[in-house]
Amino acid sequence: xxxxxxxxxxxxxxxxxxxxxxxxxxxxxxxxxxxxxxxxxxxxxxxxxxxxxxxxxxxxxxxxxxxxxxxxxxxxxxxxxxxxxxxxxxxxxxxxxxxxxxxxxxxxxxx
Amino acid sequence: xxxxxxxxxxxxxxxxxxxxxxxxxxxxxxxxxxxxxxxxxxxxxxxxxxxxxxxxxxxxxxxxxxxxxxxxxxxxxxxxxxxxxxxxxxxxxxxxxxxxxxxxxxxxxxxxx
Numbered sequence: 307x308x309x310x311x312x313x314x315x316x317x318x319x320x321x322x323x324x325x326x327x328x329x330x331x332x333x334x335x336x337x338x339x340x341x342x343x344x345x346x347x348x349x350x351x352x353x354x355x356x357x358x359x360x361x362x363x364x365x366x367x368x369x370x371x372x373x374x375x376x377x378x379x380x381x382x383x384x385x386x387x388x389x390x391x392x393x394x395x396x397x398x399x400x401x402x403x404x405x406x407x408x409x410x411x412x413x414x415x416x417x
Numbered sequence: 418x419x420x421x422x423x424x425x426x427x428x429x430x431x432x433x434x435x436x437x438x439x440x441x442x443x444x445x446x447x448x449x450x451x452x453x454x455x456x457x458x459x460x461x462x463x464x465x466x467x468x469x470x471x472x473x474x475x476x477x478x479x480x481x482x483x484x485x486x487x488x489x490x491x492x493x494x495x496x497x498x499x500x501x502x503x504x505x506x507x508x509x510x511x512x513x514x515x516x517x518x519x520x521x522x523x524x525x526x527x528x529x530x
Contacts, residue, residue, distance in 0.1 A: 340518055349421075349508065350460075352518035395459065403448060403467065405510075405519060409459035 308333040312396045312408035319386055319415050327381040327411045329370075329396035337398040339363075339372050339379040342407070344393045353381075353394070386415045419443075421522035423509050429528045430499055438494040438525045442511030449492050450512075450519060451484060455505040463507075466492060499529045 354363030359374035396408040422441040451463040462476040486492040510519035
């Protein structure tokens with residue numbers, strides 16, 4: 307079945323450090339890929355998405371590139387801030403009705 | 418409404434009692450989803466509605482769980498004879514095609530004591 311696997315956390319970084327959160331997927335066909343973010347005490351918010359191979363999704367300084375050859379959609383940010391502390395979820399969907407999420411990666415950014 | 422609204426935000430119930438969780442999706446969103454988020458774990462898919470029908474109920478963990486949606490809008494998730502392992506945050510999301518991602522509510526934190 308369709309699934310995503312993302313790196314286990316927690317991840318702790320200092321402010322302005324480089325962030326990578328790995329995500330790989332298993333799916334038939336050509337799914338859309340997403341990153342969601344959950345800030346403390348809040349619901350999930352869509353961070354970015356990519357709908358086809360080689361697409362790059364970007365938002366708030368975060369980027370992820372849809373790599374079909376490696377079935378990956380790693381999340382990156384060049385310089386993290388304390389306000390980026392949250393739980394990040396990788397997800398995939400084939401037809402918008404079957405979104406499947408990874409286990410989530412908790413990021414803590416220290417000043 | 419402007420966003421997905423869930424109520425109550427917190428619910429503490431005694432083991433064996435029934436609970437109802439409510440989700441009010443974004444106006445006009447035809448699809449509605451329920452997920453469960455247990456402590457330290459990812460999101461577990463429960464059920465999906467398209468309009469008032471539920472083409473995918475595969476995620477409901479047991480027959481104690483049921484959900485309905487009326488008028489293509491509000492949905493209720495009912496858990497009968499609650500157990501301690503039902504304690505989790507129950508998240509609702511809605512979407513409207515074409516695929517743009519889901520909009521989530523803030524969730525209902527259920528604690529069974």
